[in-house]
Amino acid sequence: MNRKRNLAVSLTAAALAAALVYGVYELQLRQIDLQETVRVVVPVRFIPAGERLTEKELGWKAIAKASFEPGMLRSMDQAAGMETAIPIGEGEPILDWKLDRFRLLPNRDELTFQIPKAYVLSVSSGIRAGDRVMLYVSGEGAVSERLFDAPVTVASVKTSANLEIDDPQNSNLLSMASGNRERMYASRRDANGTIDVVNLNLTEEQWLRIDGLVKDGKAKLVVAFSPESPLSGRTGGNGS
Incomplete structure (x- = not known):
């Protein structure tokens, strides 16, 4: 009986010693990592x-x-x-x-396309550069549908005078980047013109699909503000 007890004690002591050695080894590794x-x-x-x-x-x-x-x-x-x-x-x-959250340049798989005015049926009047928008196609000669599963980025929105639509005294883009929702709302409300030109960052495949669907004039594009944009939870009207 004493032999069994001694053997158990010895095994327990050996296990504790091994655990202690392993713990010291892990501690040394962590110290090395901290110094790197x-x-x-x-x-x-x-x-x-x-x-x-x-x-x-x-x-x-x-x-x-x-x-x-x-x-x-x-x-x-x-x-x-x-x-x-x-x-x-x-x-x-x-x-x-x-970085990159509000970047207006296209990514490596995209190009910036100006959407011809003749292609557009309606544009959500509150969109601004940096927003994310959903694209739909609608028309008497086509079945209305959403074109892409994910929203696309607006590179710029301009007036007929080629001026970026914004509040000159309160830049929407800077307010967006700073996360100031109140100033973002104010800049959209007090914008300086009506949307005439929309530039979107699209892949080549996306542009070719849009062009193929609407270039004959039977269907047109609807550009809608997406809730994935930084300023969400508001309603916007449509305008040309």
Whole structure:
């Protein structure tokens, strides 16, 4: 009986010792990780919301590996040419969600297409550059349908005088980037003209589908404000 008890005690002691050694090993690994650093992209000066970044505004900062967060940029190519959605402080690691959210340039799979006026049946009168819109086709000679599952980005909306539609005293885009919903609403209410030209960021396939459906004039495009846009929960009228 004593032999069995001694054996059990020995095995327990060995297991505890092994657990202790493993715990010390894990602690040492964590200490090594804490001492390691990674380079992330940071602004070399304060960047206000709505500003397009260039390489001259960007630099590098070494941070502890343990402080690295998913979404921090580690390549300047990921930031150069993008617009800031919110202000970013000097030396602050740039997170991907702080860029590209309101970018008006098409992505690598898209082009910016001006939608011919003859193609358009109606446009939601409150849309502005940076909004997301849903596209529908309607007409006597076609079955009304939604064209694409996902909304597309508005690159710009202009008057017949080729002026960007906005409130000159209260830029909608900057208010959008700053997350100021009240100013966004005010800028849309006090806009400086009627929509005459709409430019959309589309893939080539999307444009060819639109062109194929409406170029004969039997069907036309309906451009509707999407709830995926930053200013949601409001109703908008239609206008040409």
